[in-house]
Amino acid sequence: MTETTLNLKLKVWRQKNPEDKGHFETYQAERISTDMSFLEMLDVVNEKLILDGKEPIAFEHDCREGICGSCGAVVNGLAHGPQKGTTLCQLHMRHFKDGQTLVIEPFRAKAFPVLKDLVVDRSALERIIEAGGYISVNTGSAPEANNLPVPPQNSELSMDAAACIGCGACVAACPNASAMLFVGAKISHLVLLPQGKPEAARRALSLLRKMDELGFGNCSNERECEAVCPKEISISNIARFNREFIKASFGSTEE
Amino acid sequence: MNWLIRTFSSSIGKKQIMAVTGLGFSSFVLIHLLGNLTIYQGREAFLSYVEKLHSLGGLVTLAELGLVVFALLHIGLGLILFVQNLQARPVRYAVKKRAGGRTIGSITAPYTGFLILVFIIVHLLKFRLVDKAATDDFIILSNTFTQVGYVFFYILGVIVVAVHVSHGFWSGFQTIGLNHPKYMPLVQQLGMLFSVLLGAGFASIPLYLFTTL
Numbered sequence: 013m014t015e016t017t018l019n020l021k022l023k024v025w026r027q028k029n030p031e032d033k034g035h036f037e038t039y040q041a042e043r044i045s046t047d048m049s050f051l052e053m054l055d056v057v058n059e060k061l062i063l064d065g066k067e068p069i070a071f072e073h074d075c076r077e078g079i080c081g082s083c084g085a086v087v088n089g090l091a092h093g094p095q096k097g098t099t100l101c102q103l104h105m106r107h108f109k110d111g112q113t114l115v116i117e118p119f120r121a122k123a124f125p126v127l128k129d130l131v132v133d134r135s136a137l138e139r140i141i142e143a144g145g146y147i148s149v150n151t152g153s154a155p156e157a158n159n160l161p162v163p164p165q166n167s168e169l170s171m172d173a174a175a176c177i178g179c180g181a182c183v184a185a186c187p188n189a190s191a192m193l194f195v196g197a198k199i200s201h202l203v204l205l206p207q208g209k210p211e212a213a214r215r216a217l218s219l220l221r222k223m224d225e226l227g228f229g230n231c232s233n234e235r236e237c238e239a240v241c242p243k244e245i246s247i248s249n250i251a252r253f254n255r256e257f258i259k260a261s262f263g264s265t266e267e
Numbered sequence: 268m269n270w271l272i273r274t275f276s277s278s279i280g281k282k283q284i285m286a287v288t289g290l291g292f293s294s295f296v297l298i299h300l301l302g303n304l305t306i307y308q309g310r311e312a313f314l315s316y317v318e319k320l321h322s323l324g325g326l327v328t329l330a331e332l333g334l335v336v337f338a339l340l341h342i343g344l345g346l347i348l349f350v351q352n353l354q355a356r357p358v359r360y361a362v363k364k365r366a367g368g369r370t371i372g373s374i375t376a377p378y379t380g381f382l383i384l385v386f387i388i389v390h391l392l393k394f395r396l397v398d399k400a401a402t403d404d405f406i407i408l409s410n411t412f413t414q415v416g417y418v419f420f421y422i423l424g425v426i427v428v429a430v431h432v433s434h435g436f437w438s439g440f441q442t443i444g445l446n447h448p449k450y451m452p453l454v455q456q457l458g459m460l461f462s463v464l465l466g467a468g469f470a471s472i473p474l475y476l477f478t479t480l
């Protein structure tokens with residue numbers, strides 16, 4: 013693919029700290045290579061801001077290869093931008109047109125307070141995992157592989173759910189700022205495997221309660237989460253979470 | 268009983284009640300429609316259906332009580348969920364765009380729900396909570412649907428119900444956990460078909476009466 017360059021107008025959310033009210037600031041992104049990623053484009057803009065003696069735009073990133081879940085912003089109304097199944101760091105500038113205006117906002121949710129500019133505090137997702145999104149039974153040393161039968165379709169489904177990188181785009185895209193896709197993925201990834209079953213009921217209830225307590229909204233099956241998820245995690249995981257909730261509430265001794 | 272309260276005060280618990288009551292309403296409106304369609308066999312057939320229904324006596328009262336309880340739950344919890352969902356995003360986005368999941372039905376669900384409430388109140392005042400000693404249901408119907416205003420009101424009302432159900436039907440299945448690659452596409456298609464037939468079926472009656480009487 014031949015490299016071309018773009019000139020873009022950016023309207024970026026700038027907010028000094030959690031207390032600041034915040035506002036949009038307009039910047040020109042000039043001579044941006046279409047081979048760049050979205051974050052590299054922001055790097056270019058930031059270099060100019062630094063040279064001009066201004067505060068660069070704060071945004072989160074780490075791996076820049078779509079696996080860590082650090083990056084994310086809402087670009088023209090879409091979490092992680094317009095490309096399906098792609099994190100912001102893996103979104104290439106060739107998906108934009110010369111002269112386009114890009115409105116860049118942080119993920120918005122009561123449970124994700126803005127720390128600075130595009131950086132939000134997503135530790136609420138960690139709080140949910142800490143509430144029981146793991147396996148605490150002692151599974152001993154590696155067993156003989158065939159002792160513990162795992163149907164291949166279950167291991168596939170579990171792996172699909174485990175692809176969740178915890179970026180929070182599902183929450184950002186949900187009209188209700190619900191975390192059901194994230195929690196559904198965590199529940200599914202564990203409960204589909206034999207090691208995850210003993211604690212299934214307790215896990216379903218404690219993750220749910222933590223999620224409610226942290227101020228996430230209620231799922232109303234709008235399916236926006238699934239549409240923006242960079243790992244294309246299916247809402248069938250939310251249905252599984254709903255089933256696990258029913259089983260835990262009416263079929264277990266957990267209160 | 269503490270566990271029961273905890274169960275139904277959680278977000279998924281409330282949604283379970285929304286789904287069960289919503290799907291309950293869906294079955295009710297289907298039966299209601301099938302009964303009403305007897306009007307196409309003429310006045311006598313319609314009145315004999317009404318009579319048969321009322322001869323069930325206590326069963327009808329029980330069903331009505333059930334509907335009232337379902338309605339209180341569905342409306343009350345719908346309102347709570349709606350407010351909580353607004354609170355979950357105190358700062359809105361400057362630019363909103365559909366990523367491909369939302370539908371007209373899902374976007375408007377809380378609002379169509381509220382309009383249905385208005386519609387049901389008018390509907391009950393008009394057809395259920397009236398003294399029928401000196402008249403019968405067919406006369407009330409024909410008096411109502413010879414007035415063009417009521418014809419429009421009813422048609423709009425049932426369209427709103429259809430739009431609500433176009434999302435509600437499959438959403439209810441998803442909420443109670445019945446999502447499976449084998450049958451979810453079927454559930455979604457059935458939901459669309461159901462809401463179209465529901466809207467068309469109910470809307471046809473005032474139109475029929477208006478044009479033939």
Ligand code: HEM
Binds near residue numbers: 232442
């Ligand atoms: C007084 C009238 C009504 C009001 C105020 C109302 C309100 C609502 C609201 C706000 C929701 C969305 C809840 C959420 O997902 O957060 C909803 C869902 C639903 N409604 Fe209604 N509704 C009404 C009547 C009806 C009727 C007549 C039917 C069926 C014919 C119905 C069927 C459903 C179904 C199946 C759902 C989906 C439940 C789920 O997503 O699990 N509703 N309703």
Ligand code: FES
Binds near residue numbers: 102
């Ligand atoms: S920076 Fe790691 S996923 Fe984008």
